[in-house]
Amino acid sequence: MQFDIITIVGAGLIGGSLGLAAKQRRLARTVRGIGRKQASLERARAVGAIDEGFLEPGPALKGAGLVIFCTPVDRIADQILEYSACYSPGTLLTDAGSTKESIVAAVEGRLPAGIEFVGSHPLAGSEKRGPYFADANLFHGRLAVVTQTPRTDQAALSKTVAFWQAVGSRVKIMVPADHDHALAMTSHLPHLVAAALAGILPPDVFELTATGFRDTTRVAAGDPNLWSAIFAHNTGALLEALRPFSGRLSQFQAALEAGEWSTVESLLTQAKKVRDALGN
Amino acid sequence: MQFDIITIVGAGLIGGSLGLAAKQRRLARTVRGIGRKQASLERARAVGAIDEGFLEPGPALKGAGLVIFCTPVDRIADQILEYSACYSPGTLLTDAGSTKESIVAAVEGRLPAGIEFVGSHPLAGSEKRGPYFADANLFHGRLAVVTQTPRTDQAALSKTVAFWQAVGSRVKIMVPADHDHALAMTSHLPHLVAAALAGILPPDVFELTATGFRDTTRVAAGDPNLWSAIFAHNTGALLEALRPFSGRLSQFQAALEAGEWSTVESLLTQAKKVRDALGN
Numbered sequence: 001m002q003f004d005i006i007t008i009v010g011a012g013l014i015g016g017s018l019g020l021a022a023k024q025r026r027l028a029r030t031v032r033g034i035g036r037k038q039a040s041l042e043r044a045r046a047v048g049a050i051d052e053g054f055l056e057p058g059p060a061l062k063g064a065g066l067v068i069f070c071t072p073v074d075r076i077a078d079q080i081l082e083y084s085a086c087y088s089p090g091t092l093l094t095d096a097g098s099t100k101e102s103i104v105a106a107v108e109g110r111l112p113a114g115i116e117f118v119g120s121h122p123l124a125g126s127e128k129r130g131p132y133f134a135d136a137n138l139f140h141g142r143l144a145v146v147t148q149t150p151r152t153d154q155a156a157l158s159k160t161v162a163f164w165q166a167v168g169s170r171v172k173i174m175v176p177a178d179h180d181h182a183l184a185m186t187s188h189l190p191h192l193v194a195a196a197l198a199g200i201l202p203p204d205v206f207e208l209t210a211t212g213f214r215d216t217t218r219v220a221a222g223d224p225n226l227w228s229a230i231f232a233h234n235t236g237a238l239l240e241a242l243r244p245f246s247g248r249l250s251q252f253q254a255a256l257e258a259g260e261w262s263t264v265e266s267l268l269t270q271a272k273k274v275r276d277a278l279g280n
Numbered sequence: 281m282q283f284d285i286i287t288i289v290g291a292g293l294i295g296g297s298l299g300l301a302a303k304q305r306r307l308a309r310t311v312r313g314i315g316r317k318q319a320s321l322e323r324a325r326a327v328g329a330i331d332e333g334f335l336e337p338g339p340a341l342k343g344a345g346l347v348i349f350c351t352p353v354d355r356i357a358d359q360i361l362e363y364s365a366c367y368s369p370g371t372l373l374t375d376a377g378s379t380k381e382s383i384v385a386a387v388e389g390r391l392p393a394g395i396e397f398v399g400s401h402p403l404a405g406s407e408k409r410g411p412y413f414a415d416a417n418l419f420h421g422r423l424a425v426v427t428q429t430p431r432t433d434q435a436a437l438s439k440t441v442a443f444w445q446a447v448g449s450r451v452k453i454m455v456p457a458d459h460d461h462a463l464a465m466t467s468h469l470p471h472l473v474a475a476a477l478a479g480i481l482p483p484d485v486f487e488l489t490a491t492g493f494r495d496t497t498r499v500a501a502g503d504p505n506l507w508s509a510i511f512a513h514n515t516g517a518l519l520e521a522l523r524p525f526s527g528r529l530s531q532f533q534a535a536l537e538a539g540e541w542s543t544v545e546s547l548l549t550q551a552k553k554v555r556d557a558l559g560n
Binding site for chain 2: 123124125126142143145172179182183185186187189190191192193194195196197198199200201202204205206207208209210211212213214215216217218219220221222223224225227228231232235238239242244245246247248249252253256257259261264265266267268269270271272274275276277278279280
């Protein structure tokens with residue numbers, strides 16, 4: 001048993017899955033949840049993701065050894081700091097946010113003595129929302145990024161790494177800015193592109209979509225609030241990622257216009273090599 | 281039993297699936313396959329997709345009531361015409377090509393009397409190739425487009441529609457150019473975009489991809505030869521589809537640069553509505 005009490009802030013898909021995973025793998029005696037609505041907390045309890053639900057941080061954080069913030073990226077840093085008076089000595093804080101640099105920068109150096117924060121991002125999720133879709137194995141075999149800066153406490157870092165490994169993840173330690181630049185390419189740009197593809201589809205051709213269109217645009221079903229907050233946190237890197245993408249589109253366009261099929265084919269071949277390398 | 285003999289030209293994923301479906305649903309007494317390699321024909325026979333394999337069209341087409349061309353789009357029209365001397369009177373010809381206008385235009389009016397061609401495109405498939413991935417239920421519940429022009433024979437059209445319905449598909453009858461314009465939006469542009477996204481991914485971030493990137497780029501694993509031929513057949517419509525897509529990217533870019541988060545959110549919301557309307 002790694003912790004007596006783990007408290008999850010925001011018991012939706014990610015938070016709920018962490019609760020289920022922590023309980024199934026016996027990482028905590030009790031899993032608590034903090035939410036804004038009693039009904040959401042009831043749902044999380046009904047699916048077994050949390051043992052106890054709280055609307056207020058005070059009683060939820062008392063005695064917790066680990067607190068995991070699974071709220072939207074634009075809420076995480078504020079909440080971590082707002083709850084400062086409620087943490088018990090030695091509490092470890094982490095999060096599951098899709099962006100890291102601005103969260104880590106906003107929190108570092110602003111916590112009470114003895115309270116450590118280490119940023120995390122489990123690369124697992126779904127376009128679905130809510131604890132009903134929670135899955136104890138969501139993190140199994142997936143990568144979790146854990147962030148390190150010159151101010152990161154080594155013992156807190158080790159405990160955070162051990163936690164993600166305990167829920168089945170592989171762990172990669174990264175500098176926050178490196179994480180954000182990489183995720184701009186692997187997640188934020190694909191989301192923007194999928195939204196652009198879905199957004200321009202005329203209603204009269206909806207019935208002519210098949211699995212290809214549905215796969216390519218699946219992430220566009222994600223929550224617009226969550227994703228506009230992610231884009232706002234990582235605007236610079238996302239705009240940087242757009243540049244090579246637009247450049248590649250222009251290469252395709254020029255080759256199509258000129259009827260240079262060997263260029264089209266070599267662009268497609270190079271893309272296939274990358275995609276094949278990623279596996280299913 | 282709709283046909284005594286069905287002959288499938290190109291028994292790969294699509295052709296093999298049609299063979300399995302035709303046999304399982306008892307649409308033909310015998311399913312024959314025409315291929316370029318004995319080994320491929322053996323594989324198709326091993327999985328039960330065809331009963332008999334042929335390298336030459338003569339014996340394979342003799343007595344066939346239905347011939348389905350499941351070869352790459354740049355081969356279909358040539359093959360249909362090349363085999364002209366081999367069809368038995370009353371044979372119905374169709375295909376499974378992803379583009380329709382240039383195939384239909386190349387074939388119409390050039391076949392021997394009594395031989396009818398009706399274009400088809402089953403909106404089912406995969407980035408996978410070959411008869412090992414063939415699936416008798418590939419067409420079940422999917423849409424098949426069947427083309428109609430002023431020269432289309434009504435009896436041949438009805439038989440073609442009935443065939444696709446018999447393998448489980450819903451059928452939509454379209455003018456070839458309308459099909460190609462719609463598919464530029466729903467399939468060819470998404471393929472190009474997925475290839476652009478996969479193609480620019482730096483190797484050092486491969487490990488930071490998750491299901492989102494993999495879904496968004498899945499189709500980019502498709503065969504570069506097949507897809508460059510599809511792009512070549514539908515260049516005009518594909519370039520036309522690129523325009524609104526590039527326009528939407530520019531809207532995103534401008535909103536990101538200006539920090540107009542309400543615009544970003546409303547673009548994402550509109551995309552989500554479309555994607556939600558499409559279902560899984």
